[in-house]
Structure formats: C-alpha cells, structure tokens
Amino acid sequence: MRTELMDLAVSSVADAAVAPTAPVAPAELPWGRAYLAVSPDHFRVDYVINPFMDPADQPDPERTRAEWHGLVAALRRAGARVDVLRQRADSPDMVYAMNLGLPVTRADGSEVLVASHMRYPERRQETSSATAWALARGREVVVLGADGVGPHLEAGDMFAFGGELVAGFGPRTEEAALLPLAQALGVRVRGLRITHPGMYHLDLAFCPLDERRAMVCPAAFDDASARALLDLVPDPLVLTEAEALTFCANSVVVGRTVLMPACPPRVRARLEEWGFEVVLVAMEEFHKGGGSVRCLTNPLDVVVGRDLTPVPGGEVVTA
C-alpha cells in the first residue's frame, strides 16, 4: 500500500515537472450578486447595544452619506445589483440592513424572508418595515418570534456555506431559534456558539470567500465551535482577534472582488495570492454603530438547492 502511494506521489511529481499546471481556483460563490441596503437618512448612535457604540461619538451625516454612496457604487462596479429601502426615522440602526431578516429562495423558486426577532427592543420596530418590504414583493414572511416572545434571531448571524446554513448564536441569536429556522427552510443549520462580546454577530468573525475558502476568527467562538468551523472550511484564512476587530471579516464578496472596510497586510497578501481583488471602502462613520460593509448589505440571492442543500424537515448540528 505504502509503496503504491509512493509510486503515485513520484509519478505525479514527474507529471507536474513535464506539464506544470496552474492550481485551479475553487469555484466562486454563486450568491452575493444582489443586495438590499437601507439609505442612511437617520443614522445615529442613540443607545448602546454593542461595545463599539458611544452616544458621545455621533456619526457625521455628510460623511455617513458619502461612505454609504461609496459602498453602493463599489458594489455596482463589482457587478452586484443593489435595491434600496428608506430608513425609518425611529430606527437609527436600520442602516444595518443585514439584520432585517434572512431572504432565501426556495428550490421551487418561491421567495421567503425569515424575519429577524431582534434581541434588543430598540431595534424591533425595524422588522415591520422589513416585512412590508417583503410582502410588497410577493415574498412569504416567516416569523419565529416577535415582540420579545419566541427565540431571538438576527440574520447577521447567518451564512450559506458548504451547503449548510451556518448560524452563530449567543450574543444575539438564541440557540432555540436554530431548529425552527432549519424546519422553516428545510435545510441543515450548523450552530456555532459565539463567546466574544466584540464579535456579537457571526459576520464579524466569518466571511465565506468562495466554495472552499473563508475568513475565520476562532477567537470569537468557544473551543468546540471554533474547531467545528475550521473543520467546515477546507481552506480557512485564520484571523487573529486583533485582525477581526478591524472589521475586516465584515466584508462582501462579489465573485473575485472583496469589498472590505480594512485589510491588514497579512490578510491582503493571502487574498491576492488566492486571486481576489481587494477593494477598500471607507466605513468609519458606520463603525461607530458597530457595523461595516456586510452589516449594511443583505444578500437577496441565496438559493435552496444551490447554496443550501435541501434537508426535508430540517436539521440542526451544534458543536
């Protein structure tokens, strides 16, 4: 057996020497080409629900608008579609459109929005705007909890990766939301326990890049969940806690373009080596609310049967 393996190794080295082939890049993410964003007409820091927020440090309205328009333009340049919803005057955090809910297209083509049930009452009124947006477009709305009744669920904790819906829980989404979520969508939900107060949503610690690669910050999770996530991603770009706290994982990937608010040199070197183009987008004003590129955008093109493997009845796996 061992000799056979060695023969194989020798012959493939020999073949490679004769005909060197460039390594084949893993397939691009099929989703991430259409987004919902909320125009920042009333963005303020009025309360504190994460460690970045300080009402004494208010965003400047003009810079806020410039940054947001810069992001939308960069997304469109990268080839993405961006749909825009107006911000409610009573909802200063609504600009973080990722948390409005989880839009998913079922295998039969019908569209669903799993409404968020925000942990903090300060954000709960946003859900009715998200629901109205969805219903007006013929989307079914699935509600797993509302007004403090039922499990909390915030869509910034969710990503399609490897055919599963990877879901962070702890600071915002509750573990009890995972099974009804899996059942509602007919998919496998992989629950990861977030323990880092500064990475209170999964999208601050995890960013799928293509079908094999993702940025992963193990320091965000308990040991078992960090290991489970590293096992799930064939080629992880492992971030230190300090790197992740630059918001570099809170990025959006459109094909081979990565729109990033910050990119530590080591991270940039690896992304470029893997064939990604890094596009930096100024986001300082939005960091005052504790969110960045990914929080401001919500992908509308995640499809069951393509990005999520159908699992009749749904299923949850937790590390």
Ligand code: ARG
């Ligand atoms: N201030 C908002 C909150 O704490 C920021 C949301 C960030 N969004 C995200 N997808 N991580 O809810």
